[in-house]
Amino acid sequence: MGSRRHTWVRRLGAAWLAAAAVVGTAASSAAASAPTPTKSTAGPTPAELKRVDAHAEKQRERLRLPGMALAVVKDDEVVHRRTWGKDGDGKPITRQTPFLVGSLSKPITSTAVMRLAEAGSLRLDAPVRRYLPWFRPSGPSADRITLRNLLNQTSGLSERDGIAHADRFDNAPGGVERTARGLAGARTGAPPGERHEYSNANYMLLGAVVEKVTGQPFGDYLRKSVLRPFGMDGTLVDERDAERRELAPGHRYFFGHPKRFDPPYDASGVPYGYVGADIDDLSRFAVAHLGHGDAAARAVVSPAGLRELHKGTVPAGTSHRYGLGWRDDSFEGERVVWHGGATPGYHGTVVLAPERGLAVVVQDNAYSPQRDELLNATALGAMRILLGGRPAAASTDPMLDAMLTTVTVTAAVLALALLWSLFRIFRPSRGRPRGRRRIVVGAAVSVTGLLVLAVTAVYVLPRQVTVDLSEILLFVPDTGWLLVAIGVLATALAVTRGGLAVRACLAAPPLARTDPDAVRDRRQEARAGV
Structure with missing residues (x-):
């Protein structure tokens, strides 16, 4: 899930305010150069890292976060790492504390799809129905929805489609396909490619495509072909992983105060929102997407493939464009690529500055759509500091x-x-x-x-x-x-x-x-x- 900006929550706010009144009356064009394994020279200074820490601590206090982890990556090295607070079981947050990463699962899924595309196992511009014959949506030109449309959220499938089939907490074998099959007869609201509409439904279908093409459960393929080569050995992709790593409860907000929340793991939601990772594993993911890491990590996706994943192609907000599972933006005159994510109880953000070889990773063990902008602002503000600027103002909705x-x-x-x-x-x-x-x-x-x-x-x-x-x-x-x-x-x-x-x-x-x-x-x- 999240950080999907939860537009349904904002619409709920507008609709309720209007309904309450009625009832009360009655009763970027920046260069998209490929990440390169050549190390750049300038790294964050101690003074910049000190400002990053001060910014993160201020954000944690403002958000009343029980626990938080932060890492700064330069090229292929984590040059700074901090943890604060406790997990939902009262244990101190450490480098090995796993967090659910929410919609940061989407760039992980898109990485797996790109790997298969570069291996010739699938084509990004092929219709989805080539791989999922049971997928027969109705709507304008719905039979022409391609994998690329799913990746960049231009399939025409609605936010509602994604919400209706999400958060099922289904850990039985076949859950990814079961979830995707719920979309078999979905109706699209626009021809494919016409407009961007963020929906978990797109990545549910991509998970089923990966399973069909590889003949493996989605989590197994992800673990063997993407996570392990990246060095992400502790990443969670199923219920057994969650138990083995002792995934602690996260927190939801009640009137501004975080309260412990302990739902089941959801293996059926891994393609769009239920990957789990600690700060070290998520930092290794950032290293790989900067084009660094060892030979195995660099072999997962080529530099050209990374460039294609990162490049924004469709408008997705006031300042950025959406690529294949990533948001393409710019801060302080520098191109940045980022994504946020949330589940009930957890939040995380990864921000890359590919031309600088910089990345910031932040994980939180509390979430509310009301605080989505504020939560993303921790990592986004830290990157602005590293790029020579100041954090932008952020607030609750x-x-x-x-x-x-x-x-x-x-x-x-x-x-x-x-x-x-x-x-x-x-x-x-x-x-x-x-x-x-x-x-x-x-x-x-x-x-x-x-x-x-x-x-x-x-x-x-x-x-x-x-x-x-x-x-x-x-x-x-x-x-x-x-x-x-x-x-x-x-x-x-x-x-x-x-x-x-x-x-x-x-x-x-x-x-x-x-x-x-x-x-x-x-x-x-x-x-x-x-």
Whole structure:
């Protein structure tokens, strides 16, 4: 998963703020030179590394991170390494502490695909259906989706497709293919190559392609053909690895505070998000993508292949383009290639400056989409320092901040209203009785509005932003549980208000006394002196 920027979470924020208002009213062209194994001369100075540490420590304090690891790579050497804090089991973070790397799995998967392409086992511009005959999506020109479209996220498959099939925690044999087969009849939203839409679905299918071409489980091929040649011997690709390496729980945020979270490992999600690695292994991955390492590492993908992986070809944001599993950007006038990633509980970022032979690797054992920009800013800011600049300003997502505040206030108001209504059940109002018609109309409006609010909170809003409530609970648990609370409180309040209305109707004067004809007759009788 992540760092996918979680656009569904931002849409949730916008949709909830709008819905709350309604219900409340009612109730780069930089040179893409190939990485080269020739060492450059200038490396980070002690003063620069000291500033990197200070920046990382400030970020850790601001984010309340329980644990973090950082490495700076120059050519084929880790020239600086720091660890801070503790893992989810309370053990100190060390060089050997594994973290899940989230969507950093995507450049690892794309490396495996490029290796197969250079070996002639597959063609990047061949249709996906050549390798997966069961993949029969509908939509404009969907039969022409190629492996390259999957790699650069221009297949037309939607973010929703990726979310709906992600995070299955499936560790049984065949999980990668099972997950991919869930996309067999997906509908695309645009012709292949027309636009970039980040989706885990693309890399689910790539995992199945690798298995079909190699005849091996995806994790096994990845371990033997990419990870071991890179020297990444401790990397996690299945449940046994996670148990052997004692992968600790990560952390999710509740109202700004990280809380321990211990879901199962998800071997079916390795192609797009569930690789695990320690800081040393992820540093070796960075070394390999700078074009360095030993002969075995350099033999995995050629310099030309690395260049093709890194080169951005489609716009993917305000400042960068997306390549084959990498983001192609520039800082301080220098070209950088980077990617971030997250799972529920973990986050990581790798930033390369290929022309400088520099890389920064940062891993965190806490994650929230609300803090995605801030988390990426640790590694991105460190690279800016090494390139002679200063870290760019970063913050939590203001829309998500506003959403959390809004749902918190909504839940609190509903709770107070429910308490007041329950109080009224035991201490009825002694005021002047109202007419039944007024009671019925008022209760109908109130109950309808509350039921609409309940359904909106737990079903409509999640569906409007491409997810269901379970995904929100997984990644944004504070907001998710508040939405559940709103649904429960609004339903309970509707039932209570309905009960109060029934009791009030029973105590009200008969409708005949307030019937217009009866009132007219009584007035006529009074005038006649009867």
